[in-house]
Amino acid sequence: MAPNFDAMTLVQIRQFLRDSSIRIPARARRAELLQIATSHGIMSAPKDEGVRRATTSSGQPKTSTEKGDTKPASNSGMMTVYDPLRNIPTKSDDVSYLQANFNPASLTIARLRNISAAHEVLYAKAQTKNDFIQLFLSNIKPRAEATIKAMAAVKRIDEGIIDMRP
Structure with missing residues (x-):
């Protein structure tokens, strides 16, 4: 549907x-x-x-036992659109908020919202700055060490292509 x-x-x-x-x-x-x-x-x-x-033509709700009501989804096995990569900041990005002793209360709501969006954290229910701080502490802070390691693993080569292999 x-x-x-x-x-x-x-x-x-x-x-x-x-x-x-x-x-x-x-x-x-x-x-x-x-x-x-x-x-x-x-x-x-x-x-x-x-x-x-x-509803059917008579205005009655459809029943799930009608023939042809359930069809298995066709699956070609080949994906044509790739899943987007997660955001890994580059070494030139300001990632001071990933440091262990960072206080998220020092950021504005707009900056907290931008950081949440960059890290793909849903913030639709956040109403106040305290809500954004709690989202930051529960979603971004635990992954900070892994993000810093991923940034360190990115190596630029002479051709300008980023080699992500360790």
């Missing part, structure tokens, strides 16, 4: 596209996300589409 983008929040649209293995820019707005979805052939269902599909 086609999604109803009109009824979905920005976070839900973003998650739907990620689940569909579609790359999206980190700071894409609703219009850009909808354009990306339509360019990949995903059309939004009209508002009454779900109701129309869920």
Whole structure:
């Protein structure tokens, strides 16, 4: 069934596209996300589409025992769109917030929001600075050491291509 983008929040649209293995820019707005979805052939269902599909021609709800109601999903086994890579900051990025003794209270809400987005932490329910600080401490701080190690493993070679192998 086609999604109803009109009824979905920005976070839900973003998650739907990620689940569909579609790359999206980190700071894409609703219009850009909808354009990306339509360019990949995903059309939004009209508002009454779900109701129309869920009932038969007589107006009665469909039963799940109707023939052809359940079909196994076709799987070609080949993926055409790759999953996006996780964000690994470069050595030139300001990553002072990854240090062990960093106090996240010194950052503004906007900076905490940007850091959360860069580390792919959902922050839709965060309302106050304390909420963002708790998100930082529970999601970003535990992964800080691994992120620093990943940054150290990135080596630039003469051709300008980054070699990620250890």
